[in-house]
Amino acid sequence: MHLTLERFDLLASEMNRRRIAVVGDVMLDRYLWGTVERISPEAPVPVVLQTGESLNLGGAANVAANVASLGASALLVGLIGDDPSGRQLLELVEKSGFEAGGILISDDRPTSVKTRVIAHGQHVVRIDRESTAPIDDATAANLLNRLALLLEGVDAFILEDYNKGLLTPQLIRGIITLAKERGIPVGVDPKHTNFWEYKGATLFKPNLRELQTALGRSLGSEELLVSGAREARDRLEVEHLLVTRGESGMALVTGQEVDFIPTRARRVHDVSGAGDTVIATLITALAAGANVFEAAHIANHAAGVVIAELGAVPIQIRELRRVVGQPG
Secondary structure (H helix, E strand, O other), rough: OOOHHHHHHHHHHHHHHHHOEEEEEEEEEEEEEEEEEEEEEOOOOOEEEEEEEEEEEEEEEHHHHHHHOOEEEEEEEEEEEOOOOHHHHHHHHHOOOOEEEEEEEEEOOOEEEEEEEEEEEEEEEEEOOOOOOOOOOOHHHHHHHHHHHHOOOOOEEEEEOOOOOOOOOHHHHHHHHHHHHHOOEEEEEEOOOOOOHOOOOOOOOOEEEHHHHHHOOOOOOHHHHHHHHHHHHHHOOEEEEEOOOOOHHHEEEEEEEEEEOOOOOOOOOOOHHHHHHHHHHHHHHOOOOOHHHHHHHHHHEEEEEEOOOOOOOOOOOOHHHHHHHHOO
């Protein structure tokens, strides 16, 4: 479909009036930058001479950063540890200008941190520090109660699941019930552990591998993909199901309609964070009044922009407007 700049500008203006609650696994992305000039004499591994270090918001925090960079107000709800990384993450949230009132600090689990070592623009290794144990029922109830107190003016929910233990079945059901009671749409970016727990959400966005794993079979043709997507949509009782397919683009199944959306990427540098950008753009656009086809195409443009950058970077509204305005 072709989206005019006039229509995009109208939606962008409406995004500025929306408040989106992002609930999920919050992470800190640490990047160690360097160069490689030799192999270690101790083992056949490269020796990286560190030249710099940077910190970015990751996971659900990156989704919230994307929402904020689109002009909407973002409310981040999640769990961090009582540790230096958690404090660094809160500082980044403050600098990004969105709400962190929904973040709880845990005494018994660390802040999730992904440390990437990058030399000459290439990933050398990634080191993860995290707990993936499900949160207990008391913590889930505490998060749900805090979210209920912060709901004034919330136009949509995004549930961002990275299998790090925050989105338990109890919390998922509680949030979807809360949203339904208030008529608030819910968008879901799932992972495999609780894939089938999101019954009743508005929009469900698995990638192709996640959908195939959940269904237990290959979806190697467009016909099989549509059949599988419809089966999952019906089983989950969601309105829309969008399957991201990497270099093959996206497939949107809604009602009896199917829309295959080719990728807009012209250069692929790093796909980390692309899913965060897609769900953030989808739900923010829907909250702003876009129909689901418009929202999916805008999100596809956004993904094409961010995968050309190294690291998980939020989509910028000006850059998104520029690519939307480009022909075919």
